[in-house]
Structure formats: C-alpha cells, structure tokens
Amino acid sequence: MAKLKTNRDQLVIQSLLGEISSPSVNPTNPYRISSDGGLMVLPGVGGITFNKRIGDSAVDLWGDHVEPAVSIRNTDKNTGSAYNAGLNVMSCVGNRAQVISGDAKDEWGRVTGKHGGIEHVLVDFSADQMDKMAVGDRIQVRATGQGLALPDFPEIRVMNLDPDLLDVMDIKAVQKSGRFRIAVTHLIPAAIMGSGLGKSHTYSGDYDIQMFDPGTVEKHRLDSLRFGDIVAITDADHSYGRIYHRNSISVGVVVHSRSVISGHGPGVTTLFTSTKGMMEAVIDEDANLKNYFARLDG
Numbered sequence: 364m365a366k367l368k369t370n371r372d373q374l375v376i377q378s379l380l381g382e383i384s385s386p387s388v389n390p391t392n393p394y395r396i397s398s399d400g401g402l403m404v405l406p407g408v409g410g411i412t413f414n415k416r417i418g419d420s421a422v423d424l425w426g427d428h429v430e431p432a433v434s435i436r437n438t439d440k441n442t443g444s445a446y447n448a449g450l451n452v453m454s455c456v457g458n459r460a461q462v463i464s465g466d467a468k469d470e471w472g473r474v475t476g477k478h479g480g481i482e483h484v485l486v487d488f489s490a491d492q493m494d495k496m497a498v499g500d501r502i503q504v505r506a507t508g509q510g511l512a513l514p515d516f517p518e519i520r521v522m523n524l525d526p527d528l529l530d531v532m533d534i535k536a537v538q539k540s541g542r543f544r545i546a547v548t549h550l551i552p553a554a555i556m557g558s559g560l561g562k563s564h565t566y567s568g569d570y571d572i573q574m575f576d577p578g579t580v581e582k583h584r585l586d587s588l589r590f591g592d593i594v595a596i597t598d599a600d601h602s603y604g605r606i607y608h609r610n611s612i613s614v615g616v617v618v619h620s621r622s623v624i625s626g627h628g629p630g631v632t633t634l635f636t637s638t639k640g641m642m643e644a645v646i647d648e649d650a651n652l653k654n655y656f657a658r659l660d661g
Contacts, residue, residue: 479568
C-alpha cells in the first residue's frame with residue numbers, strides 16, 4: 364500500500380515524562396450511581412490493568428472507565444497542571460514509550476490513547492512486561508505527531524496520531540475525489556455521543572459512546588467494541604472541539620471501557636476529522652491498534 368504524502372519531515376520529536384498512576388476511589392463514597400439508579404462499586408481508572416489490553420472487549424467487563432494496560436500522568440508537584448497537560452496534548456497514539464525506572468526499565472510500549480477528566484495517557488505493554496512494573500515507575504514517551512498534515516487532503520485534519528502508525532493503517536486514496544477511504548470497526552452516530560462534548564479542542568482527552576438504549580446498541584453492534592478499535596463518528600466535526608454537524612465525519616480510537624454512569628461509555632480519542640465529510644469509512648473488524656502495532660513491531 365502506498366504511503367500517504369505527509370509533512371512528517373517537519374515534525375518535532377520530544378521527550379515527555381509520566382509515572383504509572385494509582386487507581387483512585389472517592390474516600391467518603393465509593394459508589395457509582397448507574398443510569399437506572401443503582402449503586403455500584405467497580406474498578407475504574409488508573410494503575411496497571413494486567414488483564415485488559417488493546418484487542419480485548421471494552422464492554423464485557425466488570426468495571427467503569429477502565430483503562431487498558433498502563434495509565435500514566437506527570438505528577439510534578441511544582442508545575443501545577445502544565446506538565447501533565449504537555450504529556451496529554453503532545454502524546455500521540457502509536458508513539459513509542461520507554462520504561463526508565465523500576466524492574467521493567469528499558470522495556471518499550473506504545474501509546475494507545477488519552478482519557479479526559481482524569482487526564483491520563485494510556486500505554487500498551489505485554490503481560491510479561493507489566494508483571495515487572497509497579498505504580499510510580501516512570502515512563503518516557505517519544506512524542507511526535509501533533510502538526511501532522513496530509514497535503515493531498517487539505518480538508519482532512521489529523522491529530523493525536525504518530526506518522527508511523529498512519530503508514531500502516533488501512534487508508535487508501537479515492538481517485539480524483541479529494542477523499543480517502545479508511546477502515547473502521549464501527550459506524551457510530553453523533554447523536555449517541557456523551558461525556559466530552561463542549562471541549563474547545565480535541566488534542567487531548569476523549570468523548571464517550573452512550574450504550575443505554577438496547578435497540579441502538581444492537582443496531583450499531585456496540586456490544587462488540589474493543590479497546591483499540593478504530594471507529595467513525597458520523598455527523599461529527601472535531602476541528603475545534605466536538606460538535607454535531609451534518610455530513611461531517613470524525614475517526615478515532617476506543618481508549619477506555621464502558622460505564623454505568625449516565626452520559627458515559629467507551630471513550631474515543633480523535634485521530635481524523637473532516638467538516639465536509641471527505642473520508643469514506645468502510646467496515647473491517649481488523650481495524651484495531653493490536654493489528655497495526657503488530658505491523659509496526661513485527
């Protein structure tokens with residue numbers, strides 16, 4: 364497959380630092396209130412999630428906003444939120460990440476997404492690698508990708524994407540149309556998107572696919588969503604924040620699990636957006652980071 368023309372030679376590569384975060388629970392009230400009024404105590408964000416990685420179900424698990432594999436944040440107490448914002452904004456999906464402390468020092472993984480609200484960057488490692496890790500281990504991301512552009516497709520904005528990952532994704536130019544065709548696992552209507560709306564940019568964080576209507580879940584096969592799935596959101600423009608806009612289309616990656624809380628669900632970090640709908644999404648169940656990372660690292 365021919366590579367898309369990009370401006371990758373102009374992109375900067377920088378180091379970003381995070382530490383493996385600890386899972387957290389409200390110290391006075393551990394309950395989550397479900398959309399039907401139930402009280403539930405569930406595993407959630409942070410830490411090392413040993414048994415959930417890209418390619419695994421983001422729906423069939425007993426948890427809420429669970430982040431697969433390793434969750435990191437910058438915890439420097441002297442810098443407020445600026446350093447963690449740098450980690451979250453400048454990290455891109457597919458970036459290589461190296462463990463630089465602890466028993467897993469010198470192991471390498473890859474960034475799989477970004478989770479807003481908690482402001483975590485998520486990194487995939489193998490089970491053997493994670494067995495050597497501990498909360499507090501430091502991980503350095505080789506960040507590149509913000510500013511990536513496609514000269515042959517000027518109407519399509521790219522964000523949060525490592526150029527090496529772009530090269531192995533299933534994307535093909537559509538002759539003389541100014542469009543490209545991209546493989547996705549699901550087509551999701553903007554009408555069911557929830558938490559994360561109202562943000563002024565999409566260079567960090569995610570927004571959530573609501574799964575509370577059984578008919579909609581069945582129609583759009585939402586119960587088959589996996590961590591790392593590449594999905595298309597129809598009638599959604601993410602150029603300057605997330606808005607409903609007919610005939611627009613945005614493509615992103617599923618980064619965290621379903622939720623019982625109203626307005627929440629599996630989260631999507633944006634990779635591409637087109638105000639004028641200049642992307643054609645085609646269903647392919649293999650459109651998952653697990654397969655693309657295998658191409659990069661195989």
